[in-house]
Amino acid sequence: MPLSRLVLPWLYRKLTSAAISAVLTSVYLAVAMLYNAGSDLGVKPLLSMIMIVLLYVTPMMYIYGVASSMISELLLYRLLRRKWLHGPLSAALHMFFGYWGQLLLLGFFSYKSGILGMQCALLYFLIDLILSKFLTNAALSRAIQAFIFLPLLLFFISIIGINL
Numbered sequence: 001m002p003l004s005r006l007v008l009p010w011l012y013r014k015l016t017s018a019a020i021s022a023v024l025t026s027v028y029l030a031v032a033m034l035y036n037a038g039s040d041l042g043v044k045p046l047l048s049m050i051m052i053v054l055l056y057v058t059p060m061m062y063i064y065g066v067a068s069s070m071i072s073e074l075l076l077y078r079l080l081r082r083k084w085l086h087g088p089l090s091a092a093l094h095m096f097f098g099y100w101g102q103l104l105l106l107g108f109f110s111y112k113s114g115i116l117g118m119q120c121a122l123l124y125f126l127i128d129l130i131l132s133k134f135l136t137n138a139a140l141s142r143a144i145q146a147f148i149f150l151p152l153l154l155f156f157i158s159i160i161g162i163n164l
Contacts, residue, residue, distance in 0.1 A: 006077070007070075014069050017128040018061040022151040024127075025061070025120045026054040051158040057120075058155040060101070065124050068097035087129065094125040 030049035034041055072093035076086050098121025103109040 007074075010070065010073055011066075013128060013131050014066045014073075015062070017069070017124055017131055018066050019151050020127050021065065021120070021124040022054065022058045022061040023154075025123060026050050026057045026151075028120075028123075029053045029057065029116075051154065054151065054154050055158050058151045061124065061151075064097075064101055064104075065121070068101070068121075069094065069124065069128060072097070090129075091122065091125050094121040097121060098124075 027050055030046060030053045031041065033053070034045060034049055039045060072090055075093070076090055080086055080089070095118045098117040098119075099114045100109075101117050101121075102113055
């Protein structure tokens with residue numbers, strides 16, 4: 001199959017993976033931050049923290065996550081002839097991009113946040129892998145693509161809420 005026919009379905013899947021990963025990563029990071037700070041893990045503080053974290057995670061997932069995942073997908077598609085190698089090498093590339101992403105995007109580096117970036121990138125990879133196995137039905141594909149706008153909607157609601 002020519003590469004040009006694969007790129008658009010890959011992009012849809014990557015955007016869907018970014019949406020799901022942004023929500024799950026925001027929840028994970030919010031719980032971790034509140035727990036490490038010794039704060040109350042009640043509903044209101046947790047939702048507030050999720051909204052704040054979502055402000056940072058959403059652009060990272062949609063811009064950097066999708067781009068780096070597409071780069072790794074294109075590299076491996078051209079370089080690999082054995083399918084069984086694709087999964088482990090793709091996971092390694094996602095973790096590499098997750099580890100070094102903060103240095104490339106923010107200009108600083110810390111070991112702990114590099115490990116956290118690897119965990120988030122691995123979560124993105126696992127969601128993308130699951131979607132690649134189950135996203136063959138066109139109706140299911142359209143339903144899942146509608147989910148792409150949920151983190152973006154929450155992102156814009158957070159921006160409006162902060163500025164009020």
